[in-house]
Amino acid sequence: MKILVVDDEDIVLESCQAVLELAGFEVLLVPSADKALEAMKGNEFSLLLVDVKMPKRDGMYLMRKVKEQWPDIPILVMSGYYTTETIKEAIKMGAATFIAKPFEPDELVETIHQIIKREEHHGKKEGPRN
Amino acid sequence: MLYSTRSKLIASFLGVSLLVGAVSLFIGGQLLYKAVFSEATNRIRLDLNAAREIYLTRINSVKVSLNITTLGDEFRLELKRYDAPKLVNRLRRMAQHAELDFAGIVTGEGKTLCRIGTNPVPIEESQPVNPIANLALKRGVPVSGTVVLSREFLSAENPDLANRARIQLVPTRRAAPREAKEEASGMALAAAIPVLDGDDLLGVLYGGILLNRSTTMVDRVRDTVFQQEIYKGRSIGTATIFFNDLRISTNVLTPDGNRAIGTRVSREVKEQVLTEGKMWTDRAFVVSDWYITAYEPLVDIFGERVGMLYVGVLEAKYADMRGKALTVLVLIIMAGMALAIGLGYLLADKIMSPVRRLIKASQRVSEGNLSPQIGPISKDEIGVLQNTFKDMIVSLEERDKRRREESENRLLQSEKQASIGRLAAGVAHEINNPLTGILTFTRLLLRRRDIEDKSRSYLQKIAESTVRVRKIVKGLLDFSRQTELDREPTELNRLVGSTISLMENQALVRGVGIAFEPGENLPVVTLDRGQFQGVLINIIINALDATETGGNITVSTGISLSASDTGRKGVEISIADTGCGIPPEDLDKLFDPFFTTKEVGEGTGLGLAVSYGIVQRHGGTIRVQSEVGRGSAFTIWLPVEELSERRKNTGC
Numbered sequence: 001m002k003i004l005v006v007d008d009e010d011i012v013l014e015s016c017q018a019v020l021e022l023a024g025f026e027v028l029l030v031p032s033a034d035k036a037l038e039a040m041k042g043n044e045f046s047l048l049l050v051d052v053k054m055p056k057r058d059g060m061y062l063m064r065k066v067k068e069q070w071p072d073i074p075i076l077v078m079s080g081y082y083t084t085e086t087i088k089e090a091i092k093m094g095a096a097t098f099i100a101k102p103f104e105p106d107e108l109v110e111t112i113h114q115i116i117k118r119e120e121h122h123g124k125k126e127g128p129r130n
Numbered sequence: 131m132l133y134s135t136r137s138k139l140i141a142s143f144l145g146v147s148l149l150v151g152a153v154s155l156f157i158g159g160q161l162l163y164k165a166v167f168s169e170a171t172n173r174i175r176l177d178l179n180a181a182r183e184i185y186l187t188r189i190n191s192v193k194v195s196l197n198i199t200t201l202g203d204e205f206r207l208e209l210k211r212y213d214a215p216k217l218v219n220r221l222r223r224m225a226q227h228a229e230l231d232f233a234g235i236v237t238g239e240g241k242t243l244c245r246i247g248t249n250p251v252p253i254e255e256s257q258p259v260n261p262i263a264n265l266a267l268k269r270g271v272p273v274s275g276t277v278v279l280s281r282e283f284l285s286a287e288n289p290d291l292a293n294r295a296r297i298q299l300v301p302t303r304r305a306a307p308r309e310a311k312e313e314a315s316g317m318a319l320a321a322a323i324p325v326l327d328g329d330d331l332l333g334v335l336y337g338g339i340l341l342n343r344s345t346t347m348v349d350r351v352r353d354t355v356f357q358q359e360i361y362k363g364r365s366i367g368t369a370t371i372f373f374n375d376l377r378i379s380t381n382v383l384t385p386d387g388n389r390a391i392g393t394r395v396s397r398e399v400k401e402q403v404l405t406e407g408k409m410w411t412d413r414a415f416v417v418s419d420w421y422i423t424a425y426e427p428l429v430d431i432f433g434e435r436v437g438m439l440y441v442g443v444l445e446a447k448y449a450d451m452r453g454k455a456l457t458v459l460v461l462i463i464m465a466g467m468a469l470a471i472g473l474g475y476l477l478a479d480k481i482m483s484p485v486r487r488l489i490k491a492s493q494r495v496s497e498g499n500l501s502p503q504i505g506p507i508s509k510d511e512i513g514v515l516q517n518t519f520k521d522m523i524v525s526l527e528e529r530d531k532r533r534r535e536e537s538e539n540r541l542l543q544s545e546k547q548a549s550i551g552r553l554a555a556g557v558a559h560e561i562n563n564p565l566t567g568i569l570t571f572t573r574l575l576l577r578r579r580d581i582e583d584k585s586r587s588y589l590q591k592i593a594e595s596t597v598r599v600r601k602i603v604k605g606l607l608d609f610s611r612q613t614e615l616d617r618e619p620t621e622l623n624r625l626v627g628s629t630i631s632l633m634e635n636q637a638l639v640r641g642v643g644i645a646f647e648p649g650e651n652l653p654v655v656t657l658d659r660g661q662f663q664g665v666l667i668n669i670i671i672n673a674l675d676a677t678e679t680g681g682n683i684t685v686s687t688g689i690s691l692s693a694s695d696t697g698r699k700g701v702e703i704s705i706a707d708t709g710c711g712i713p714p715e716d717l718d719k720l721f722d723p724f725f726t727t728k729e730v731g732e733g734t735g736l737g738l739a740v741s742y743g744i745v746q747r748h749g750g751t752i753r754v755q756s757e758v759g760r761g762s763a764f765t766i767w768l769p770v771e772e773l774s775e776r777r778k779n780t781g782c
């Protein structure tokens with residue numbers, strides 16, 4: 001399973017990479033929304049882990065673009081600064097859920113597992129129809 | 131407005147003086163009239179006595195003159211001889227001397243011997259004998275007094291007398307009706323003296339004065355009794371002799387200035403005096419004027435009431451006296467009224483000037499000047515008002531100051547919150563990313579087995595510190611969050627109840643009892659459930675932290691009026707504990723961000739600051755009561771909007 005991690009800070013990217021690879025995921029790291037969209041075109045991802053606050057194009061913009069072209073890919077939103085509003089907005093735009101930085105490694109892995117499990121359940125149901 | 135107070139005061143003064151004046155005028159007038167009237171009637175009674183005395187004296191003088199004549203020896207001789215011509219001469223001299231109108235002699239046999247009239251002798255048989263002479267003859271003693279002489283007798287005495295006696299009756303208002311057109315009889319003062327020679331009766335000498343049209347006696351009464359007093363060109367005193375009810379001798383004048391002979395007395399007087407024989411003293415209408423009068427009956431020699439004696443004074447004099455007195459009274463009252471106006475004006479000024487200053491002062495106060503001049507303090511009730519006003523201003527000032535302080539506090543609090551919020555927002559973002567690195571790699575390192583114990587414990591410390599930083603940053607974020615409230619109508623008891631359930635486990639672990647006492651009939655409140663629950667949890671956790679094992683926490687709800695917001699309706703949630711309490715010097719700082727008494731790592735000092743912000747954004751307040759060693763009570767007050775209350779009422 002391949003996960004795309006989008007964050008403007010290297011330390012966050014590296015942290016995620018360390019945790020997720022240890023948990024057995026394949027990881028691609030990009031520093032911006034534009035890079036993320038580029039990466040999306042050549043790869044197939046099981047999940048996107050997106051930071052909300054980034055310079056230039058932010059996480060919300062990215063989510064909108066992704067939902068337009070790849071509506072089935074689940075997105076996990078993370079942020080170090082958030083309000084109830086931002087969380088609500090993210091969920092409304094199609095984010096699977098939200099995780100606050102800094103998180104415990106186990107917390108992140110657990111959250112991703114839950115999302116994927118839910119998606120699979122979903123997919124099975126939808127599968128026969130396609 | 132001031133002028134109206136003044137005019138009210140003056141009007142009431144005027145009213146009082148007018149009332150008193152009117153009453154005293156009325157009573158004074160009445161009393162005065164009574165006094166004057168009774169004085170006048172008393173006087174007139176005395177005057178009547180004097181008049182009677184004069185009348186009797188005159189009778190007596192007639193009698194005396196006759197008596198003197200009878201005592202002369204020559205007279206006796208002439209009488210014995212029936213020497214009529216000589217006797218007539220003698221009688222004529224006597225009559226002239228004594229101003230008699232008639233005189234004569236009757237013989238012992240009852241025949242008139244001679245008279246002083248126009249045909250003194252010889253006397254025809256048919257001519258009647260004068261009645262008074264007859265009486266003296268019959269009784270044999272001297273007789274004197276009033277006597278009525280009919281026309282017959284008068285013409286016998288002297289036809290001139292009969293003519294003089296004839297009086298035309300003048301129609302008079304208020305007199306008793308009388309058929310005759312004229313009075314032919316006369317009334318006279320007369321005396322008759324029997325002349326004795328031993329036991330023999332030689333004859334009777336008689337003589338008298340005809341009162342009809344005589345003026346001497348009434349004028350003498352007027353001149354002696356009333357001393358010719360003149361009032362407005364008229365003699366004030368009058369006297370009259372009545373024959374029956376007819377004025378035969380009087381100095382009462384008719385409007386054209388003649389003596390009122392021929393007019394008659396009023397019926398009431400006639401009835402009382404002539405018919406009943408009583409005296410009359412009262413005011414009476416005499417001919418054409420009001421007089422204060424006295425009448426008494428005249429009784430003739432036979433004991434019959436034949437006429438009246440009258441004196442009277444013009445009432446006008448007394449009425450004018452009364453009028454003058456009343457005028458003086460009216461002047462006094464008017465002076466009193468003028469005084470009342472002046473006094474009222476001055477008094478109103480004196481009373482109103484401090485009041486006016488107070489009014490000006492209160493205008494100043496309403497314009498916002500809280501230290502206005504109110505002038506010197508009076509020593510009366512106005513002074514009390516002034517002092518009360520001063521106190522009021524002082525307390526207004528205090529309240530103003532308190533309010534200002536309160537709002538300054540609130541402003542300070544929210545400014546603090548805002549600046550900390552901005553800081554927190556920036557910091558949170560910058561810190562949370564590196565924290566993610568620290569936490570992640572520390573945890574990953576800790577998973578390795580090849581790490582020696584010492585390093586492991588170091589790593590452990592890094593992880594704990596990071597978690598602590600995370601907690602602080604989260605607190606800062608919570609504090610800075612100025613998010614819009616997501617309000618929903620909420621049943622407060624349910625929200626509080628569910629929050630307490632969340633906390634029950636923790637309480638149990640710490641051995642602290644937690645009880646809920648829900649108030650009844652609470653109105654529905656609209657609030658942000660999530661944020662409000664955060665507030666409750668915060669305060670309950672604080673209470674748990676402060677309470678030793680075995681202590682208690684009591685949460686209660688109820689309806690209450692706001693303490694600060696002038697009686698606005700609201701609900702209250704109170705969280706009371708039996709914990710350590712808060713020292714007074716800390717009470718002020720409780721809601722400051724970062725104020726904590728808890729150990730480093732335990733408390734952030736943000737819980738109450740955040741709670742305060744949330745409650746404030748709901749329009750509510752948090753109040754703290756605490757006593758060191760006994761416990762604390764945090765009371766949250768929330769306003770209730772009328773609308774939600776009404777909705778609830780109609781829903782029931």
Ligand SMILES: Nc1ncnc2c1ncn2[C@@H]1O[C@H](COP(=O)(O)OP(=O)(O)O)[C@@H](O)[C@H]1O
Nearest residue numbers: 672673676711726727728733734735736737738
């Ligand atoms: N129920 C209570 N009893 C005693 N002290 C209290 C109570 N509630 C709050 N405090 C005091 O107020 C301080 C500030 O509380 P708070 O703002 O919640 O921060 P923290 O709980 O992190 O210390 C606490 O440290 C404590 O000293």
Ligand SMILES: [Mg+2]
Nearest residue numbers: 668672737738
């Ligand atoms: Mg606290």
